[in-house]
Amino acid sequence: xxxxxxxxxxxxxxxxxxxxxxxxxxxxxxxxxxxxxxxxxxxxxxxxxxxxxxxxxxxxxxxxxxxxxxxxxxxxxxxxxxxxxxxxxxxxxxxxxxxxxxxxxxxxxxxxxxxxxxxxxxxxxxxxxxxxxxxxxxxxxxxxxxxxxxxxxxxxxxxxxxxxxxxxxxxxxxxxxxxxxxxxxxxxxxxxxxxxxxxxxxxxxxxxxxxxxxxxxxxxxxxxxxxxxxxxxx
Numbered sequence: 001x002x003x004x005x006x007x008x009x010x011x012x013x014x015x016x017x018x019x020x021x022x023x024x025x026x027x028x029x030x031x032x033x034x035x036x037x038x039x040x041x042x043x044x045x046x047x048x049x050x051x052x053x054x055x056x057x058x059x060x061x062x063x064x065x066x067x068x069x070x071x072x073x074x075x076x077x078x079x080x081x082x083x084x085x086x087x088x089x090x091x092x093x094x095x096x097x098x099x100x101x102x103x104x105x106x107x108x109x110x111x112x113x114x115x116x117x118x119x120x121x122x123x124x125x126x127x128x129x130x131x132x133x134x135x136x137x138x139x140x141x142x143x144x145x146x147x148x149x150x151x152x153x154x155x156x157x158x159x160x161x162x163x164x165x166x167x168x169x170x171x172x173x174x175x176x177x178x179x180x181x182x183x184x185x186x187x188x189x190x191x192x193x194x195x196x197x198x199x200x201x202x203x204x205x206x207x208x209x210x211x212x213x214x215x216x217x218x219x220x221x222x223x224x225x226x227x228x229x230x231x232x233x234x
Contacts, residue, residue: 003057003207028205
């Protein structure tokens, strides 16, 4: 997504907030060899310029690794801990040169995800068209509403992105119809298909658009970037 936005002419910064560091690895950065990382910038006031990594595709990355797990514990002792990320972004002049900041969050609601929700303007929700994903969606939307009421009134749902989409699967089609019926134009028209090239790209440290720009997955992400930009303009 970051590479697609960047290649579409929009300066993009990707912030990896998941201690697993998947976004870091998938961007071609060795998470085991980081001299500085997200933890240093978030908790130790390192300058953003010290942490940034340029990535294939033209976007910049604030990388992370398992060191960020320690930040979860450290944040518990910080005043205003849920707004730490928002304050760090506000104080970083370099942020102003980007059109898009994308925050990749852990798959669970913890203090790092909470920081992202408090700092964000909107939430893009990727989900598989499966029953358990619907249950998780309900919980996430409740959390977004709570954050909006208590800490970040500008927070909105940017949209729901259907991923690993297989139109041959009856359940996939059924859940997709339910999403459109309940959320209307909040469901992105673009769907991300099940695609082996998308699965292979992270192991090569490349965004899908650079790994195989002709693959269905890469084409879908370029379409998603265009749809996202258009929605911002309207």
